[in-house]
Amino acid sequence: MDYLERQRRLREKIVTQEAIHTRMVAARLATGKSAKQLAENAGITYSTFKTQEYAGSPSLKTLDFYWKAHQIDPNYIMGGDAARIPADVLEELLKHLDDPEANT
Numbered sequence: 001m002d003y004l005e006r007q008r009r010l011r012e013k014i015v016t017q018e019a020i021h022t023r024m025v026a027a028r029l030a031t032g033k034s035a036k037q038l039a040e041n042a043g044i045t046y047s048t049f050k051t052q053e054y055a056g057s058p059s060l061k062t063l064d065f066y067w068k069a070h071q072i073d074p075n076y077i078m079g080g081d082a083a084r085i086p087a088d089v090l091e092e093l094l095k096h097l098d099d100p101e102a103n104t
Contacts, residue, residue: 001094009097012080017056020078023093024053025101027072030092040067 001009011019028038039049042065059074063074071089075081082090 006082006094009032009081009094010076010082011097015079018060020058021053021056021057022097023077023080024056024058026093026096026099027066027070028053028100029076029096029101030072030089031070041065046053048075 011022028035030100031038034050035042035053036046041044041047042062044059044061048059049062052062058077063077066072066077071086072093073081073084076085076093077084082093087091
């Protein structure tokens with residue numbers, strides 16, 4: 001995959017709620033955990049977690065959780081910037097960015 005394709009898939013510099021939603025779903029799928037497990041681990045309710053994901057509007061607590069627990073940078077979630085994400089984590093994210101579930 002070339003740079004432009006990677007940039008397109010990451011939705012780099014696109015800060016719409018839809019793009020953030022897609023990146024959040026990809027982040028969830030990349031962890032291999034369910035939304036309920038992630039919510040519990042993040043210390044928030046499942047309904048809050050799903051609302052944030054669906055709306056493309058994560059709280060600082062959720063962004064901090066993804067960064068500390070899964071090395072998924074808040075800059076990736078909010079704007080598609082994957083510069084600080086480890087290669088293995090980025091590979092998993094890229095697998096899920098075009099997942100049909102990530103676009104719903």
